[in-house]
Amino acid sequence: MNVTKRLIPVNFTKGRSGFKPVGIVLHLMDGTLKGTDAWFRNTKSQASTHYGVGKKGEVYQWVDEADTAWGNGRVYKPTWKLVRSENPNLYTISIEHEGVSGHIWTEEQYKATAELVQQIAKRWDIPLDRDHIIIHSEIYALKPSCTGPGLDMDKFMALVSPTTSLQNVLVKGSASPSVYWADAKDILHSIPSWEFYLEFFNGEIKVLDQKMVDSMKKGLPFTKSA
Numbered sequence: 317m318n319v320t321k322r323l324i325p326v327n328f329t330k331g332r333s334g335f336k337p338v339g340i341v342l343h344l345m346d347g348t349l350k351g352t353d354a355w356f357r358n359t360k361s362q363a364s365t366h367y368g369v370g371k372k373g374e375v376y377q378w379v380d381e382a383d384t385a386w387g388n389g390r391v392y393k394p395t396w397k398l399v400r401s402e403n404p405n406l407y408t409i410s411i412e413h414e415g416v417s418g419h420i421w422t423e424e425q426y427k428a429t430a431e432l433v434q435q436i437a438k439r440w441d442i443p444l445d446r447d448h449i450i451i452h453s454e455i456y457a458l459k460p461s462c463t464g465p466g467l468d469m470d471k472f473m474a475l476v477s478p479t480t481s482l483q484n485v486l487v488k489g490s491a492s493p494s495v496y497w498a499d500a501k502d503i504l505h506s507i508p509s510w511e512f513y514l515e516f517f518n519g520e521i522k523v524l525d526q527k528m529v530d531s532m533k534k535g536l537p538f539t540k541s542a
């Protein structure tokens with residue numbers, strides 16, 4: 317995932333008034349990456365986000381993460397647990413996504429945004445869970461189309477945080493360890509990197525050794541390590 321710096325000279329506030337980002341907010345452009353790039357440079361828009369992700373997985377950066385983008389300042393019937401009385405732009409990092417209303421995210425967008433979110437979360441010590449990774453309409457209910465049904469948040473969270481997702485699979489209580497494993501494999505196969513191989517039996521999760529990881533990659537049958 318390469319980030320192309322396209323920093324804008326207008327439509328953002330320098331600094332964060334002492335706040336630190338605690339949430340990452342996903343948006344849908346209802347337009348193209350190119351059109352949004354032009355719109356955020358236009359002082360008439362009074363709008364911006366930190367990043368934009370195109371349908372092919374290309375990533376633009378418009379605003380420095382240490383500065384305040386103008387992407388989700390309005391609050392209406394928020395369902396986000398961490399929302400507070402101050403302007404949400406001060407404590408969020410926002411990411412736009414190419415596509416018109418109802419757009420189904422491309423696999424490239426899932427992959428690029430998952431990587432981007434992981435990197436942002438690492439820089440700011442943001443937990444990779446649904447309390448901290450949200451969609452715009454969870455702050456501003458008057459915009460249900462942002463992001464709309466085209467983004468499958470369960471799928472996205474499995475990419476972003478496979479460990480959390482596996483634990484959720486366990487907590488949900490599938491019928492048997494083999495079912496857990498079948499669910500887990502679905503999640504694991506969709507992960508861009510192969511760093512998170514886990515084995516779980518009797519409610520315990522442990523990281524598999526490299527040999528197991530290698531045989532998984534080759535598609536060999538899974539055998540329980542000693």
Ligand SMILES: [Zn+2]
Pocket residue numbers: 342343344387452459462
């Ligand atoms: Zn939005």
